[in-house]
Amino acid sequence: MIFSKLRIPDLMIRWLDHVPVAVMGALLAQELLITDGRVNPGAHTLELIAAVPAFLTAFLTKSLFATVIVGILTVVGLRMLF
Secondary structure (H helix, E strand, O other): OOOOOOOOHHHHHHHHHHHHHHHHHHHHHHHHHHEEOOOHHHHHHHHHHHHHHHHHHHHHHHHHHHHHHHHHHHHHHHHHHO
């Protein structure tokens, strides 16, 4: 109710649009690159490979649902192959 009366500048709104992407990137980077508190990208090779089509899907569709589905299906497919 307090913020509904407040006018937020356009620059601040554009800046806030990037917050979800930054948070998701930080979470994914930690999950994909860190093992036991150390940077070890080799421990998550399949997941790193699966991240490529997921990121491409996210970039092209801007859809969280499509990105998650592509990521999950890619990981499942890679685990079945290897």
